[in-house]
Amino acid sequence: MAPNTLNDIPTPALLLDIAGMERNIRRMADFFAQSECKLRPHFKAHKTPEIARRQLAAGSCTGLTCATVGEAEIASEFCDDILIANQVIGRDKVSRVAQIARRGIDIKIAVDSIEGLDQIARAAEGAEAEVGLLVDVNVGMPRCGVQPGEPAAALAKRISDTANVRLRGAMGYEGHVVGIPDRTKRAPAAATAMSALSASVQAIRDAGLPCEIVSAGGTGTYDITGRIPGITEIQAGSYVLMDTAYGKLDIPFEQAMWVLGTVVSRPSPLLCVLDSGHKSCTEDHGNPSVRGIEGASVMFLSDEHASLNIPADSQLKAGDRVQLVPSHIDPTINLHDVFYALDGEKVAGVWPIAARGYPEQRGA
Amino acid sequence: MAPNTLNDIPTPALLLDIAGMERNIRRMADFFAQSECKLRPHFKAHKTPEIARRQLAAGSCTGLTCATVGEAEIASEFCDDILIANQVIGRDKVSRVAQIARRGIDIKIAVDSIEGLDQIARAAEGAEAEVGLLVDVNVGMPRCGVQPGEPAAALAKRISDTANVRLRGAMGYEGHVVGIPDRTKRAPAAATAMSALSASVQAIRDAGLPCEIVSAGGTGTYDITGRIPGITEIQAGSYVLMDTAYGKLDIPFEQAMWVLGTVVSRPSPLLCVLDSGHKSCTEDHGNPSVRGIEGASVMFLSDEHASLNIPADSQLKAGDRVQLVPSHIDPTINLHDVFYALDGEKVAGVWPIAARGYPEQRGA
Numbered sequence: 001m002a003p004n005t006l007n008d009i010p011t012p013a014l015l016l017d018i019a020g021m022e023r024n025i026r027r028m029a030d031f032f033a034q035s036e037c038k039l040r041p042h043f044k045a046h047k048t049p050e051i052a053r054r055q056l057a058a059g060s061c062t063g064l065t066c067a068t069v070g071e072a073e074i075a076s077e078f079c080d081d082i083l084i085a086n087q088v089i090g091r092d093k094v095s096r097v098a099q100i101a102r103r104g105i106d107i108k109i110a111v112d113s114i115e116g117l118d119q120i121a122r123a124a125e126g127a128e129a130e131v132g133l134l135v136d137v138n139v140g141m142p143r144c145g146v147q148p149g150e151p152a153a154a155l156a157k158r159i160s161d162t163a164n165v166r167l168r169g170a171m172g173y174e175g176h177v178v179g180i181p182d183r184t185k186r187a188p189a190a191a192t193a194m195s196a197l198s199a200s201v202q203a204i205r206d207a208g209l210p211c212e213i214v215s216a217g218g219t220g221t222y223d224i225t226g227r228i229p230g231i232t233e234i235q236a237g238s239y240v241l242m243d244t245a246y247g248k249l250d251i252p253f254e255q256a257m258w259v260l261g262t263v264v265s266r267p268s269p270l271l272c273v274l275d276s277g278h279k280s281c282t283e284d285h286g287n288p289s290v291r292g293i294e295g296a297s298v299m300f301l302s303d304e305h306a307s308l309n310i311p312a313d314s315q316l317k318a319g320d321r322v323q324l325v326p327s328h329i330d331p332t333i334n335l336h337d338v339f340y341a342l343d344g345e346k347v348a349g350v351w352p353i354a355a356r357g358y359p360e361q362r363g364a
Numbered sequence: 365m366a367p368n369t370l371n372d373i374p375t376p377a378l379l380l381d382i383a384g385m386e387r388n389i390r391r392m393a394d395f396f397a398q399s400e401c402k403l404r405p406h407f408k409a410h411k412t413p414e415i416a417r418r419q420l421a422a423g424s425c426t427g428l429t430c431a432t433v434g435e436a437e438i439a440s441e442f443c444d445d446i447l448i449a450n451q452v453i454g455r456d457k458v459s460r461v462a463q464i465a466r467r468g469i470d471i472k473i474a475v476d477s478i479e480g481l482d483q484i485a486r487a488a489e490g491a492e493a494e495v496g497l498l499v500d501v502n503v504g505m506p507r508c509g510v511q512p513g514e515p516a517a518a519l520a521k522r523i524s525d526t527a528n529v530r531l532r533g534a535m536g537y538e539g540h541v542v543g544i545p546d547r548t549k550r551a552p553a554a555a556t557a558m559s560a561l562s563a564s565v566q567a568i569r570d571a572g573l574p575c576e577i578v579s580a581g582g583t584g585t586y587d588i589t590g591r592i593p594g595i596t597e598i599q600a601g602s603y604v605l606m607d608t609a610y611g612k613l614d615i616p617f618e619q620a621m622w623v624l625g626t627v628v629s630r631p632s633p634l635l636c637v638l639d640s641g642h643k644s645c646t647e648d649h650g651n652p653s654v655r656g657i658e659g660a661s662v663m664f665l666s667d668e669h670a671s672l673n674i675p676a677d678s679q680l681k682a683g684d685r686v687q688l689v690p691s692h693i694d695p696t697i698n699l700h701d702v703f704y705a706l707d708g709e710k711v712a713g714v715w716p717i718a719a720r721g722y723p724e725q726r727g728a
Contacts, residue, residue: 010456010724044667067668086668087628089639089682092374112629115682142663142671144629144637175666264451265476265508273508275453278648279698279721284665299506301648302539303408303694304431304450307506318453318479330667334643335698337725357643360374361701 006345007321011262012280014332015323016241016339018348020256021051024240025058027252028222032060032234037226040065040083040215042237043075045330047355048339051240053078063106065215065235069093070359076105083215084109085171085235087116087136087144092360094119098127108132108168108213112146117159124164132168133159134213137200139172139193148172152200153207160209169213170204172197173235178220181248190217190224198230219246219253243329245285257339258291258323259332261306269312272296274322277304280335285327293322370709371685375626376644378696379687380605380703382712384620385415388604389422391616392586396424396598401590404429404447404579406601407439409694411719412703415604417442427470429579429599433457434723440469447579448473449535449599451480451500451508456724458483462491472496472532472577476510481523488528496532497523498577501564503536503557512536516564517571524573533577534568536561537599542584545612554581554588562594583610583617607693609649621703622655622687623696625670633676636660638686641668644699649691657686 003009032039041055044067052064056079063081066072072082073096088097088109100107101124111117111133124131137152138145146152152170159167174193180186197216204211217225217234226234238246241257261276278301281288287298288306295311306324310316326332333339334356341349367373396403405419408431416428420443427445430436436446437460452461452473464471465488475481475497488495501516502509510516516534523531538557544550561580568575581589581598590598602610605621625640642665645652652670654660659675670688674680690696697703698720705713 008456010722011454012722013725087637087639087682089628090375090626092372112631113682116628119683138631142635143631143666143669145631147631262454264453264480267476267502267507267509267511271506273451275451278646279695282642282646283648284642284646302507305507318451318477319483331643335721337721357699357701358374358376361377 002350003340003347005347006342009260009340009347011260011321012276013260014336014339015258015260016341017256018341018343020254021240022054024242024253024256025055028236028239029058029060031223032226035226037231038062038233040233040235041240042235043071043355045237046241046333047071047353048351049074049078049354050349050351055240062233069096071355072097072100072107074355074359076100076103076107080104081106082108083134085173085215086110087112089116089119094123095126097131098123098129101129101131102127106132108134110134110136110171111155111159112136112144114158117162117165121162121165129164131165133165134168134215135159135170135200135204137170137172137197139174139196141173141176143175145172148196148200149203153203156204156209157207167209169211169215170197170201171215173216173218174221174225175218178218179245180220183250186220187224190221191228194225194228194231201230219251220249238329241329243285244289244325244327255325257329258325259288261322261324263316263318263320263322266317270309272308272310272314272316274306274308275304276306276324277302279303281324281326282328282331282335284331288324288326291323291325298324366714367704367711369711370706373624373704373711375624375685376640377624378700378703379622379624380705381620382705382707384618385604386418388606388617388620389419392600392603393422393424395587396590399590401595402426402597404597404599405604406599407435407719408432409601410605410697411435411717412715413438413442413718414713414715419604426597433460435719436461436464436471438719438723440464440467440471445470446472447498449537449579450474451476453480453483458487459490461495462487462493465493465495466491470496472498474498474500474535475519475523476500476508478522481526481529485526485529493528495529497529498532498579499523499534499564499568501534501536501561503538503560505537505540507539509536512560512564513567517567520568520573521571531573533575533579534561534565535579537580537582538585538589539582542582543609544584547614550584551588554585555592558589558592558595565594583615584613602693605693607649608653608689608691619689621693622689623652625686625688627680627682627684627686630681634673636672636674636678636680638670638672639668640670640688641666643667645688645690646692646695646699648695652688652690655687655689662688
């Protein structure tokens with residue numbers, strides 16, 4: 001039995017403010033409506049088809065970005081242009097990508113190695129399909145990607161010489177930059193990162209090869225990287241619901257999700273304990289904040305409890321509801337099966353987080 | 365299609381070594397077989413019925429401990445003696461507990477407030493059932509619990525004067541103690557914490573009230589708290605599979621679970637990237653360790669990647685499999701839907717983590 005109002009929602013639970021989310025979607029779509037560069041919203045942030053559908057419906061989008069094959073399988077049910085902005089490695093995974101391609105979806109994956117190229121090419125051959133590839137260029141973060149320039153062009157050449165795959169472009173994610181709060185530092189850092197991507201694109205084109213898609217960026221750099229000539233799309237995700245980490249940046253998006261908890265104990269005047277621990281709200285970007293209670297802060301999270309420091313004169317007692325503002329939405333959302341989507345205090349929808357976790361485990 | 369061997373398991377995934385787990389279960393059961401005190405294994409650690417059934421079958425157990433109502437509902441399908449070692453607050457939650465009691469399950473919950481007592485008593489009345497209560501005593505951790513001694517006895521008296529609930533005893537969790545690596549510091553800290561619980565039990569009995577169950581302890585203190593006279597049961601969970609945090613302690617349990625990842629990139633000699641990020645292996649107790657690769661360590665986790673520092677002469681390449689040893693099993697297990705239970709390299713079972721997340725959301 002679905003709850004009707006905020007007060008009926010069992011805790012802990014994810015709350016989503018539909019109006020705030022729609023404003024975020026509109027602001028981002030408006031930015032890209034005036035730009036050569038387009039948006040490819042990142043499905044990994046929320047894994048929720050209902051949200052992704054609304055992002056796409058707002059326009060200015062090329063398609064969706066995904067991080068995993070499980071996400072892409074679910075996204076392909078309602079979107080026919082998908083980029084897995086990640087290496088896809090392993091027999092099972094590449095064959096699942098090939099099956100998506102076989103269904104006529106324009107699916108592209110990132111690749112940064114010969115092994116990765118060979119795996120996807122074999123799988124595509126087996127499925128009698130063609131899979132698009134983007135050369136993944138390392139633009140400064142110690143993670144995936146080939147070195148910029150000639151190494152990127154060499155991999156592009158190899159891709160172009162391989163059957164059952166098609167070279168579609170290049171990508172480089174400046175993940176080490178997107179969270180820098182100060183724009184005067186973030187902007188030059190993004191420019192440095194993107195110069196490595198642009199040099200790679202140039203080297204690929206100099207080799208006589210196509211580079212139609214140049215994909216980069218995130219919520220923190222959408223209006224920096226998104227204005228660099230030659231970048232064709234931005235992979236932003238968090239803007240749609242926001243968190244306290246991105247809330248420190250000067251970007252025009254509002255907080256539109258919270259973790260609802262119940263006070264289970266008020267053991268002393270200065271201490272209040274909620275049922276929303278780090279199994280409901282992750283702390284990988286630091287403790288969450290407390291919404292709308294002056295002087296309240298999270299002291300620490302346990303698995304199933306949030307211990308809050310509160311002012312001694314607070315009237316909070318067992319049974320009251322308290323909302324936390326997550327520091328990082330992607331992994332927090334990944335802990336829940338549904339969003340309770342609110343119109344004011346009314347529950348207007350219970351939206352499945354369909355790609356939560358590893359959907360393939362649920363079919364195993 | 366379930367995988368047959370370790371090599372077929374899609375990553376990231378939770379691996380469980382059945383033989384190692386069975387040895388841990390046996391060691392713990394043997395300890396309590398020789399003791400007045402018994403074990404109440406904590407279901408929250410793994411949320412997996414197949415594991416809990418084996419813990420109960422090994423003997424020396426009073427029943428199961430749960431942290432949430434959702435866990436208790438699932439545990440009650442195969443266990444008729446359950447303690448929710450946590451405050452249960454909220455109309456929906458107390459009524460679900462009352463329904464478990466109505467089915468004839470001997471269910472008990474912790475209580476530390478009049479509000480909590482009144483809520484469960486009303487729900488039990490509505491269900492024409494009786495629910496057992498333990499007075500939750502604060503033994504030093506800044507979380508739930510009444511103050512020790514007279515406040516505990518006062519709440520016990522109030523419980524005993526209330527219809528539809530029954531005073532069953534007291535509990536106090538020394539969560540601030542269980543992880544202290546050095547036994548010469550851990551043992552006196554546990555003794556201090558338990559003296560607060562013992563004083564409360566004495567005050568309850570001095571008031572002429574029963575205190576049949578005295579529940580405390582965890583994996584780090586099972587053989588310390590479990591030897592303190594008057595403690596009747598220990599709520600240990602992590603011992604069954606272990607993690608690197610508890611691995612620092614001098615306790616006789618072996619690591620029996622890992623997170624399996626695939627190398628997706630080897631962008632440079634000293635760097636290797638896996639597909640097992642913190643959406644598959646939490647970092648709330650620090651980075652996981654790398655299993656069985658000399659000189660390898662986790663540099664950082666992203667949502668979907670683990671960036672490893674590795675020796676330059678390592679032969680690791682895209683497609684190879686690497687196992688991480690989690691620093692904290694409870695929240696790590698909570699990220700997955702299944703365990704791949706191994707007999708050597710053979711997948712002997714795919715065990716549902718049935719109580720993962722908030723099962724009530726899956727019925728919403």
